[in-house]
Every structure is written in structure tokens, then in C-alpha cells.
Amino acid sequence: MTTTRQTISVIGLGYVGLPTAATFASRGLQVIGVDIREDAVARIRSGEAHFIEPDLDIVLRAVVTSGNLRATTVPEAADAFLIAVPTPIRDDRSADLGAVRAALASIAPVLKRGDLVIIESTCPVGSTQKAAEQLRSLRPDLSFPDTAPECSDVLLAYSPERILPGQTLRELIDNPRTYGGLDRRSAVAARDLYAAFATGPNRLTTAPAAELSKLVENAYRDVNVAFANELSLVCDAFGLDVWSVIRLANLHPRVNILSPGAGVGGHCIPVDPWFIHEALPNHTPLIRAAREVNDNKPHFLADRIATIASRFREPTIALLGLAYKPNVDDLRESPALHIANALAERQAGRLMIVEPHIRELPASLRGRNDVVLSSLGEAVASADIVGILVAHDRFRGLNAGTVASKIVVDAAGLLANAAEAA
Ligand SMILES: NC(=O)c1ccc[n+]([C@@H]2O[C@H](COP(=O)([O-])OP(=O)(O)OC[C@H]3O[C@@H](n4cnc5c(N)ncnc54)[C@H](O)[C@@H]3O)[C@@H](O)[C@H]2O)c1
Structure with missing residues (x-):
């Protein structure tokens, strides 16, 4: 089954987020790309990537010109949100999830019933569960799959990225993908969304198993x-x-x-x-x-x-x-x-x-x-x-x-x- 979600927002337009946004847009979906870097957003609006990736500029120019991809610095309402922000380590080698938390905080005001949130950033085990807790604290009016499995207002999944820079556009389509849901409904929804372009083998699993498998x-x-x-x-x-x-x-x-x-x-x-x-x-x-x-x-x-x-x-x-x-x-x-x-x-x-x-x-x-x-x-x-x-x-x-x-x-x-x- 393919997705019924027509508007997708990709939060973080770097090596992972921008090719993903452009590929979704090239399949006819309406994509809102969000990045806090104004220079990157300005460059993308002119149809150019702010880093080198073979063939990305060709796809990007086409989807920006057609209006299927629009870049902005402030999140807007969408049917699905993909989070692809950096997850570095600090000097003491502890995980720095500040950008993921900031991205979740930025989408919380525009989340609505029926939305799907997918974290793509590489994260420590338990991060998707923590994302549910953070979103619940910001949006107590909505339910999330950890406390309302199979019947929540918002779906939440983790789907790690495996692309090899230099071959991103091909690998996005061909690579096997794992969809780790906080419940099964979320995993299925994530798979259905990516079915817009991902033709490689896929597996449904839990969020912690998907998080650990990437690490x-x-x-x-x-x-x-x-x-x-x-x-x-x-x-x-x-x-x-x-x-x-x-x-x-x-x-x-x-x-x-x-x-x-x-x-x-x-x-x-x-x-x-x-x-x-x-x-x-x-x-x-x-x-x-x-x-x-x-x-x-x-x-x-x-x-x-x-x-x-x-x-x-x-x-x-x-x-x-x-x-x-x-x-x-x-x-x-x-x-x-x-x-x-x-x-x-x-x-x-x-x-x-x-x-x-x-x-x-x-x-x-x-x-x-x-x-x-x-x-x-x-x-x-x-x-x-x-x-x-x-x-x-x-x-x-x-x-x-x-x-x-x-x-x-x-x-x-x-x-x-x-x-x-x-
Ligand atoms: N680059 C890869 O090959 C690769 C492969 C697999 C997984 N990953 C993982 O994917 C994630 C993203 O990696 P990347 O290489 O694309 O990083 P990147 O630094 O190239 O891009 C991240 C983008 O997110 C933006 N950003 C930061 N905070 C934001 C916020 N709150 N809201 C909106 N935008 C924000 C940054 O300005 C930047 O443009 C990381 O967790 C990384 O480990 C990367």
C-alpha cells in the first residue's frame, strides 16, 4: 500500500534531508523543507544544493521549479514530518541530541491528529520513546503510540538512513530500509510513506531495535x-x-x-x-x-x-x-x-x-x-x-x-x- 499523505515536511536539509526531500518531491508529493540555516534555505530556493552530491542539483532544480519542493526556516503544517538533523557527540563523547529536541519542539505547534513523525537522525537507543514524551509534554491535547498503541492521534517511528554520500540518490531508492515503530501502526505508516520511492527490501520492527541496528x-x-x-x-x-x-x-x-x-x-x-x-x-x-x-x-x-x-x-x-x-x-x-x-x-x-x-x-x-x-x-x-x-x-x-x-x-x-x- 502507498501513502495517502500528500504533504511531507523534512526538518534538516543536509546530506540526508535534502536528497530525501528532493526525491519525495520528484515523486509528486508536496514537500516543505525546513532548515535553520538561512543561507542553505536561500541556496535551495534557487535550485542549488549547499554541498556536492552527484546529480542532486538536477533533481533539485526540477522540483523547486515545479513547486513540489519549497524551502523555509519555520515549520508549517504537513501530513508527515521527517527529522534529519545532526546528532553529534560532545567533547566527553556523550550524545548531543539538542538538534533533535529543537526540531521536535519546532514541529510541535503545527502537529495535528493523523500526522506521522519519523526520526531519521542516528540516535541512541530509547530516543524515539523520549521523542514521544517530549511531544506529549508540548502537546498534551494529542496522544502518541507509546501510551495509546495502535490508536494514537500521532504516529511515531524511527527509520535510520544508510546512504553513502556520493551515491545518495541511487541508494535512497535501492537500499534496504528498516521501519521501527513505537507501535506497529507507526511502522506500517512509515513504510507506506517511503514506498513513494524506496524499492529496496524492507523490515518492520520496533523503534529501539531499529535504533540499535543502525548503531x-x-x-x-x-x-x-x-x-x-x-x-x-x-x-x-x-x-x-x-x-x-x-x-x-x-x-x-x-x-x-x-x-x-x-x-x-x-x-x-x-x-x-x-x-x-x-x-x-x-x-x-x-x-x-x-x-x-x-x-x-x-x-x-x-x-x-x-x-x-x-x-x-x-x-x-x-x-x-x-x-x-x-x-x-x-x-x-x-x-x-x-x-x-x-x-x-x-x-x-x-x-x-x-x-x-x-x-x-x-x-x-x-x-x-x-x-x-x-x-x-x-x-x-x-x-x-x-x-x-x-x-x-x-x-x-x-x-x-x-x-x-x-x-x-x-x-x-x-x-x-x-x-x-x-
Ligand atoms: N551524512 C550521511 O551520510 C548520513 C548517513 C546516515 C545517517 N546520517 C545521520 O543523519 C542525520 C543528519 O545527518 P546529515 O549528514 O544530513 O547532517 P547535516 O549536518 O548535513 O544536515 C543537518 C541539517 O540540519 C539542520 N538543522 C540543525 N538543527 C535544526 C533544526 N532544529 N531545525 C531544522 N534544521 C536543523 C542543519 O542546519 C543542517 O543543514 C545525523 O543524525 C546523521 O548521523 C547521516
């Missing part, structure tokens, strides 16, 4: 990448090439070691495992250790590059990549940025940063005369040391020959993998 997915990735990153340190100490060792080990039919890198970055994987650890610290030593191994990798690489640089009188260091992963412009929690910041702070040398997906350096590196944003060719030609931090496709032309006279620290395995492919 577990990212903790699983984190633990497995941590194993690869720990191996990179082991191989380094043995003087062995980690990429070759992993390729050999992966010949075993039941071994599949992931790739090491500069660390683990982005908005999700370095953050979400802490939501489990915060709730159950005594049960999660492995999750905590993985976080620490991955967080330590950029320090290790910055130390390595600084040590090499200290052998030169006036070292020039090319750092290839600042984004948290290949082929995106997203610098959030980026290990590469962490390495660049650490080297700049230590005044390790002249830094030539190559990041083809950004137009200016981030604030932490801007305005210094020892740090420049550079082209690949210029940086590699000028550098004594080349740190390959992100395996962007645009760096694929590099090979052992192009950097033959340089000292190379290849955290991304670009050269090793190029050599293997040749």
Missing part, C-alpha cells in the same frame, strides 16, 4: 576498519607492506580484511559507536578499543610525516586529500584534516594541500603563509614529502614513477594498489 552497523564497520588500521601499524613495525599482507590473508576463503587508511572520519562511524558505549560502557570494551585504534591512526601518520620532515632544512610537504573519504567534499571528522592541522600546528614544513573538491581551505588552515591549497601537479612537483591521505579518483594517475624522487607516506594505499593493478 551496530556503524560499530561493525568501525571495529573492522580498526583491525585493518591496527594491522597497518603491525606491518609498519615489521617493515612489511600492509596491502600485500592483507591481499595474501584475504586469499583465505573465510577472511575478508578491510582496507586501512588515514583513520576513520565522517559524520557517522566515528560518532555512532559512542552512543552504544555511553549507554553500556562495561559491555563494550571492543567498541571502545576500535574507536581508540582508529582515532590514533592520524596521530601516528602526523608523527611519521613530521619526523621525516625534521630531516629537511625547509621541507615542503604535499598532502593529497583532506576529505574524510574518496570523492566527496565532506571534511567532517576527517582524519586527513586532522593530520594537516597537526602538521600545521607543529610547523612541520610548508604544506601544499591538494583537495580538488573544495575551493578554499577550511578555517583551521586558512590565513597561514605556510599552508596553501594547491593543484596535484604543482604540489607533487614542489614537495620533498608526499602524504597520500585519501584515494580520490583524481589522484589515480599517480604511480611510483611520478613520485620517484619523493619520500612518500601512502596511507591510502594508492601506489600499492596501482602497482597491483598494473
Whole structure:
């Protein structure tokens, strides 16, 4: 069954919310996109995204022009509300749900009987239940599914997002989705709403099971990448090439070691495992250790590059990549940025940063005369040391020959993998 809800409001128009809003609008629904950032709203109104995502601008322009997507800073009445605001951690690694609470508070005045609220933001277990309590305190005239299961005025579900930035539009449609309701009616309503475009397999479950499953997915990735990153340190100490060792080990039919890198970055994987650890610290030593191994990798690489640089009188260091992963412009929690910041702070040398997906350096590196944003060719030609931090496709032309006279620290395995492919 598909939804009878015709007007949808998406609260938070970032990497998740904006493509979701645009996709709903492209299927003929009326979408009201809400964001507190006036600059983002203004940009969206002109049919442009405020971040890079392949093909998003094409869809966005079409749905803004047709009037199916309208962006605003203040929530309005709608039949369904999707909440896709940030859920970061604080410095003490506790979950900061301030934006979710603010988003719920902002929709409470316009909620009406029959509405559906879906939280998409990655949240600690129990957050959907707390959302019901918050909405009830703001709207005592309405009932919610936790205290009125299968007969509440407002439906409330949790549906985590799994998109891979860079492939968001395709993955929104194809990925399997989980709908966790505070009651079954809510889960079914959430599934019916997404049926407007989501064609992948789906599962109905409870809100806490959906919340935990999302956290577990990212903790699983984190633990497995941590194993690869720990191996990179082991191989380094043995003087062995980690990429070759992993390729050999992966010949075993039941071994599949992931790739090491500069660390683990982005908005999700370095953050979400802490939501489990915060709730159950005594049960999660492995999750905590993985976080620490991955967080330590950029320090290790910055130390390595600084040590090499200290052998030169006036070292020039090319750092290839600042984004948290290949082929995106997203610098959030980026290990590469962490390495660049650490080297700049230590005044390790002249830094030539190559990041083809950004137009200016981030604030932490801007305005210094020892740090420049550079082209690949210029940086590699000028550098004594080349740190390959992100395996962007645009760096694929590099090979052992192009950097033959340089000292190379290849955290991304670009050269090793190029050599293997040749
Ligand atoms: N980016 C991803 O690939 C990804 C994947 C899966 C899950 N998630 C989760 O989805 C959620 C959103 O992530 P994102 O990457 O889209 O974040 P984002 O920072 O790109 O976008 C969030 C948007 O919400 C806006 N916002 C903040 N508070 C608001 C409020 N009270 N009302 C309206 N708008 C508000 C911000 O201005 C911002 O534009 C997070 O919980 C994240 O962990 C993200």
C-alpha cells in the first residue's frame, strides 16, 4: 500500500534531508523543507544544493521549479514530518541530541491528529520513546503510540538512513530500509510513506531495535576498519607492506580484511559507536578499543610525516586529500584534516594541500603563509614529502614513477594498489 499523505515536511536539509526531500518531491508529493540555516534555505530556493552530491542539483532544480519542493526556516503544517538533523557527540563523547529536541519542539505547534513523525537522525537507543514524551509534554491535547498503541492521534517511528554520500540518490531508492515503530501502526505508516520511492527490501520492527541496528552497523564497520588500521601499524613495525599482507590473508576463503587508511572520519562511524558505549560502557570494551585504534591512526601518520620532515632544512610537504573519504567534499571528522592541522600546528614544513573538491581551505588552515591549497601537479612537483591521505579518483594517475624522487607516506594505499593493478 502507498501513502495517502500528500504533504511531507523534512526538518534538516543536509546530506540526508535534502536528497530525501528532493526525491519525495520528484515523486509528486508536496514537500516543505525546513532548515535553520538561512543561507542553505536561500541556496535551495534557487535550485542549488549547499554541498556536492552527484546529480542532486538536477533533481533539485526540477522540483523547486515545479513547486513540489519549497524551502523555509519555520515549520508549517504537513501530513508527515521527517527529522534529519545532526546528532553529534560532545567533547566527553556523550550524545548531543539538542538538534533533535529543537526540531521536535519546532514541529510541535503545527502537529495535528493523523500526522506521522519519523526520526531519521542516528540516535541512541530509547530516543524515539523520549521523542514521544517530549511531544506529549508540548502537546498534551494529542496522544502518541507509546501510551495509546495502535490508536494514537500521532504516529511515531524511527527509520535510520544508510546512504553513502556520493551515491545518495541511487541508494535512497535501492537500499534496504528498516521501519521501527513505537507501535506497529507507526511502522506500517512509515513504510507506506517511503514506498513513494524506496524499492529496496524492507523490515518492520520496533523503534529501539531499529535504533540499535543502525548503531551496530556503524560499530561493525568501525571495529573492522580498526583491525585493518591496527594491522597497518603491525606491518609498519615489521617493515612489511600492509596491502600485500592483507591481499595474501584475504586469499583465505573465510577472511575478508578491510582496507586501512588515514583513520576513520565522517559524520557517522566515528560518532555512532559512542552512543552504544555511553549507554553500556562495561559491555563494550571492543567498541571502545576500535574507536581508540582508529582515532590514533592520524596521530601516528602526523608523527611519521613530521619526523621525516625534521630531516629537511625547509621541507615542503604535499598532502593529497583532506576529505574524510574518496570523492566527496565532506571534511567532517576527517582524519586527513586532522593530520594537516597537526602538521600545521607543529610547523612541520610548508604544506601544499591538494583537495580538488573544495575551493578554499577550511578555517583551521586558512590565513597561514605556510599552508596553501594547491593543484596535484604543482604540489607533487614542489614537495620533498608526499602524504597520500585519501584515494580520490583524481589522484589515480599517480604511480611510483611520478613520485620517484619523493619520500612518500601512502596511507591510502594508492601506489600499492596501482602497482597491483598494473
Ligand atoms: N551524512 C550521511 O551520510 C548520513 C548517513 C546516515 C545517517 N546520517 C545521520 O543523519 C542525520 C543528519 O545527518 P546529515 O549528514 O544530513 O547532517 P547535516 O549536518 O548535513 O544536515 C543537518 C541539517 O540540519 C539542520 N538543522 C540543525 N538543527 C535544526 C533544526 N532544529 N531545525 C531544522 N534544521 C536543523 C542543519 O542546519 C543542517 O543543514 C545525523 O543524525 C546523521 O548521523 C547521516
